[in-house]
Each structure stands twice: as C-alpha cells, then as structure tokens.
Amino acid sequence: MNKNINFDVINALHQQGLDYYHDGNYQQAIANFDAVLELYPDFSIAYINRGNIFHILGNYEKAIADYNQCIKINPNFAEAYHNLGNSYYALQKYENALSNYNFSLEINPKFGAAYYNRGLVYARIQDYHQAIANFNQALKIVPDDIQAYYERGLVYSNLGDYESAIQDYNQALQINPTLALVYGFRANAHHQLGNYENAIQDYNQALQINPHLATAYYGRGMVREAMQDFVNAVTDYTQAIEVSPEFAPAYCKRGDAHKLLSNIQMAIQDYNQALLIDTDFLAAYYHRGNSRYAVKDFAGAVSDFTEALRLNPQSAVFYSDRANARYALKEYQKAISDYTQAISINPSLAEDWFNRGRSRFLVGELNTALADLNQAIQLQPRYPLAYLVRADIHKHLGNQLDAIADFRKSADLYYQSGNTRYYQEITNLISTMSQTGDR
Numbered sequence: 368m369n370k371n372i373n374f375d376v377i378n379a380l381h382q383q384g385l386d387y388y389h390d391g392n393y394q395q396a397i398a399n400f401d402a403v404l405e406l407y408p409d410f411s412i413a414y415i416n417r418g419n420i421f422h423i424l425g426n427y428e429k430a431i432a433d434y435n436q437c438i439k440i441n442p443n444f445a446e447a448y449h450n451l452g453n454s455y456y457a458l459q460k461y462e463n464a465l466s467n468y469n470f471s472l473e474i475n476p477k478f479g480a481a482y483y484n485r486g487l488v489y490a491r492i493q494d495y496h497q498a499i500a501n502f503n504q505a506l507k508i509v510p511d512d513i514q515a516y517y518e519r520g521l522v523y524s525n526l527g528d529y530e531s532a533i534q535d536y537n538q539a540l541q542i543n544p545t546l547a548l549v550y551g552f553r554a555n556a557h558h559q560l561g562n563y564e565n566a567i568q569d570y571n572q573a574l575q576i577n578p579h580l581a582t583a584y585y586g587r588g589m590v591r592e593a594m595q596d597f598v599n600a601v602t603d604y605t606q607a608i609e610v611s612p613e614f615a616p617a618y619c620k621r622g623d624a625h626k627l628l629s630n631i632q633m634a635i636q637d638y639n640q641a642l643l644i645d646t647d648f649l650a651a652y653y654h655r656g657n658s659r660y661a662v663k664d665f666a667g668a669v670s671d672f673t674e675a676l677r678l679n680p681q682s683a684v685f686y687s688d689r690a691n692a693r694y695a696l697k698e699y700q701k702a703i704s705d706y707t708q709a710i711s712i713n714p715s716l717a718e719d720w721f722n723r724g725r726s727r728f729l730v731g732e733l734n735t736a737l738a739d740l741n742q743a744i745q746l747q748p749r750y751p752l753a754y755l756v757r758a759d760i761h762k763h764l765g766n767q768l769d770a771i772a773d774f775r776k777s778a779d780l781y782y783q784s785g786n787t788r789y790y791q792e793i794t795n796l797i798s799t800m801s802q803t804g805d806r
Contacts, residue, residue: 372407373406376406377403377406377410380399380403380406381400381403381410381416383399384397384398384399384400384403384413384416387399388416388419388420393420393423393424396417397417397420397421400413400417400420401417411437411440411441411444411447414433414437414447415433415434415444415446415450417433418430418432418433418434418447418450418454421433422450422453422454425457427454427455427458430450430454431451431454431455434447434448434450434451435451443474445470445474445475445478445481446478448467448468448471448474449468449471449478449480449481449484451467452464452465452466452467452471452484452485455467456484456487456491461488461492464484464485464488465485465488465489468481468484468485468488469485472485477508478508479504479505479508479509479512480505483501483502483505483512483514483515483518485501486498486499486500486501486502486505486515486518486519486522487518489501490518490521490525493525495525498518498519498522499519499522499523502515502518502519502522503519506519511542513539513542513543513546516536516539516542517536517539517546517548517549517552520532520533520534520535520536520539520552520556521552523535524552524555524556524559527559529556529557529559529560530560532553532556533553533557536549536552536553536556537553540553547572547573547574547576547577547580547583548580548582550570550572550573550583551570551580551582551583551586553569554566554567554569554570554573554586554590555586557569558586558589558593563590563594566586566587566590567587567590570583570584570587571587574587579610580610581607581608581610581614581617582607584603584604584606584607584617585603585607585617585620587603588600588601588602588603588604588607588617588620591603592620592627597627597628598628601621601624601625601628604617604620604621604624605621614644615640615641615642615644615645615648615651616641616650618637618638618640618641619637619638619641619650619651622634622635622636622637622638622641622651622654622655622658623654625637631661634654635658635659635662638651638652638654638658639655647678649675649678652671652672652675653671653672653685653688655667656668656669656670656675656688656692657688659671660691660692663695665692665693665695665696666692666696668688668689668692669692669696672688672692673689676689681712683708683710683712683713683716683719686705686706686708686709686712687705687709687718687722689705690702690704690709690719690722691722693705694725694726699726700730702722702723702726703723703726703727703730706719706722706726707723710723715746716746717742717743717744717746717747717750717753718743720739720740720743720746721739721740721752723739724736724737724738724739724740724742724743724753724756724757724760725740725756727739728756728759728760733760733763733764734764737757737760737761737764740753740756740757740760741757749780750780751777751778751780751781752777754774754776754777754780755777757773758770758773758774758777761773767800770800771800771801774793775793775797777789777793778790778793778794778797
C-alpha cells in the first residue's frame, strides 16, 4: 500500500460524495468520486457508488464499467454483482442480468433484492414459474416486501390464476393501503374473473387516491364496456385521454365503444388518432378496417387490413377480412388469393371455404367452386346459404337433380331457423324449375 495516500482526505471526499448522492446532486457526487479514485484507484466502494449514479442517470454502460471495476478489486462483493445485473436488465440483456444475480446469490444466499430482481427478469422473459419461485424466496427473506407481493400477483395474472393474484394484491394493500396502482392491478384481476362490481370499486379506490391515474380510467372503461355500459365507457376513456393525451390504447378503446354505439365516424376518428400516436398499432388498423368496411369504404378497409397483415402476417382472420373487402370491390381474383391464404393458415373455418367457392363461381371456376362448397358444408352441415350457392353451381353445371336437392335442403334449414321468407322464395324457385322442365 502506498504510504503517501492520505486516507483521511479520501474518506472525507468519499463521504462528501455520498452526501451529494443522497441529496440528488449527482454531478457533484460524480466529481467527488472521480477525485477519490484519482487518489486511490483501488477504492471499490467508490466505483459501486459512482456506478449507482450512472445507473440512476440511465448511463448503463458507464455503470457496468464501474461495477466491473469494483468486482475486479473485490470479487466477492455480492452487491456489485447485483447492481451489475440491474444495469444489464435495464439494457434488456436478460441472460447477462441472470448470470450476475446468480453470482450475487452464490456469495450471499440471503440477498432478498437479488431474488426479487431475478424474479423480475424471469417474469420479463415469461418464465413465470421461475419468477414465482424467486419472489417466494424474496418474501421468505423480507416478508413485508410489498413489491414482491404485487409483482408475484402480476405473474399469477399472466398465468390466468387470478384468485392467487388477488391474494397477493390483498397482502400488498394490507401492508400499504394507499397504493393506487395495486388497486388497479386487483381491479383487473376481478375484471378477468367477471367480478365487475368489485373491479369498479377497486378502480374507484385507485382514482380516489390518485385522480390522475390514466390506467385506472382506462381499466374502468373496459369493465364498463364488458358490462355493455358503452356511454360511461366512452366517458372513462375520455378521462384517460385528458390525463394522458398520448395514450393510444385509450383512443382505440374509445373507438371500439363508439362503434358499439353505432357512432362509426367517431370510432374512425379515434382510430386515426391512435395511429398518429403509434403507427404500428395493430388493433387500431384492424378495428378501423372493420369500421371502414361497415361504412362501405372497402378500399380503405383493404388498406387497413394490409397494414394489420404487415404487423401479423400469420393471421387467418386478417386475410379473410381483406378478402371480404376485395370481394365487395368485385376484385374476385384478389379475394380468392386472400381466402386461400386464410385457409392455408386455418383450414377449419367453413365461411372461408364458402367465400372462396362463391368467388370462384363468380369468375366461372365452377368445378373448384363446387369443391369449396362441398368442404364448407362438410365443416358446417347446417349452412343454408352454402347449400343455396352449391345448388346454383349444380344448376350451371347441368346437375339439375343435385341442384333441386340442395335448394330443398337450403329451404328446410331456413325454415328450421325461422326464416320463412327465404323458405318461401326458394320453394317457389324449386316449383318454377319443376314447371319449366329444369329437373
């Protein structure tokens, strides 16, 4: 050790740096720790403290460099590994984070914060059972760790175990009954269980504690929407937007509520706003596409469904809906192509087979149209419109007996469903065919 080092000066500078740190005067604290390390480069505590400030400031690379330097000097410093893990977690380098939390716990198996943060990483990478195991360990060491309770509750919610989630939120609120966010979490769990009144009560409590909690207005709006109280749902989404004007999901959900109230143009305006905020908002494209289809803006619907497919090219529903819009535009070949894509992804939907068959019929592809209608009826034997279209195809192919059989089946199914008008019209058609010798 260098005998010329004045440790009284070093300790005084370091303590002054800690005081600046605790007062939030981070730049001055860094200056003090710089001075300490210039005088004594092996002062590991100064590295970890400076690293902590860099982490707070979001300069994670510098924080990592300082924590590594601290570990180089003191390889058994559990807190340095833990904090290094935190910086890697902030950079979304989850494997590095886990590795360092593991080192920290090898050195100090009673390090509750390391279990907690390792649980957060596992939750983030959706290894929920490992996340729960780590939160359990954290709570054994620190039984009143509120965050561990509600984070474990969030994991249970992700697993669909809402009852266990509610138990954890209850524990957190028992320790601190002023946590607006946790009331919101519990409200969401009640919502998922269909306990709508309990959910509303919890959102109300959250908003009583924090009237500016946009997520609580948003969540309460979703509950009211589930209760078919669309007018008050719109009010709640509007409150969420007033608190947080860049809250794209609130615009999208308000659009949904407007649509359910048959205010289609207002819905489209909200979807437009959501997409101004987030140009990759899949639900907004899809719901706007459906709204445009409803007002017969079929070209606009095609455009929106195309954007939805850009974001999720494996959605059979998006292909099917774009095909429907193209069918409405009489772009039958393009519609056929989209129905084919939908069927390749999910071949179990009778409607897609029916629609492709109907489109093929309209472009004169009678045999492939017939094959599609056969498949639609096989998948859904009580599909009166499919029998009706197949009857028309048989008629064009000259299969008069098969055509009449399908017309009769279609008429019977319409009659059984209470649609006597269609039953009578088809019965009249069969009679006309018989009288004109079309049998």
